[in-house]
Amino acid sequence: NAGVTQTPKFQVLKTGQSMTLQCAQDMNHNSMYWYRQDPGMGLRLIYYSASEGTTDKGEVPNGYNVSRLNKREFSLRLESAAPSQTSVYFCASSVSGGTVNTQYFGPGTRLTVL
């Protein structure tokens, strides 16, 4: 099992450019998440998908869109990148329902917007 994979690992964009961050999981999890981590801070939730076909806003959704392509894949799109979106982006997945439902994280994507 690869767990949660993310591409790319690093990306540099110019202000106004667009890009899509890809995430895939092979653990048959229903729920998937996108977080951002700014320097010296904890992770903040951007969007999540509780199950295939559904997406919901998290704490900091402005400037982002998501697509739950299928059960395995959950992508994050920046339509017009801004310097304030310079951050490390993490994708995570978990089972839904039940009890503890630990989230498993990908390795992250470091994005710099110039």
Place this chain on the structure above:
Amino acid sequence: AQTVTQSQPEMSVQEAETVTLSCTYDTSESDYYLFWYKQPPSRQMILVIRQEAYKQQNATENRFSVNFQKAAKSFSLKISDSQLGDAAMYFCAYRSANNAGNMLTFGGGTRLMVKP
């Protein structure tokens, strides 16, 4: 909304000794889950330990244990016999049991340094 606070931005421990990282949270709910995640320089987020709020017994995982004080809304992590590989950022996280999306709320993190 729930908040999670880690009051120690940095901690230092001598190799083989014990260190405790603090975490407090604010919630009006009675049923929830608490987690500690480790983030080494590789940036990967690794689950260290988790605790269900309905359980009175403190969770333990090898050298890692927690002191869960529900009334005080405190969830500290104790690392025994510290090793160089324990050096990392540690994040405390909260999840409501009523949260269908299983969303986590994270604290700001504590950087742990381990001295040889």
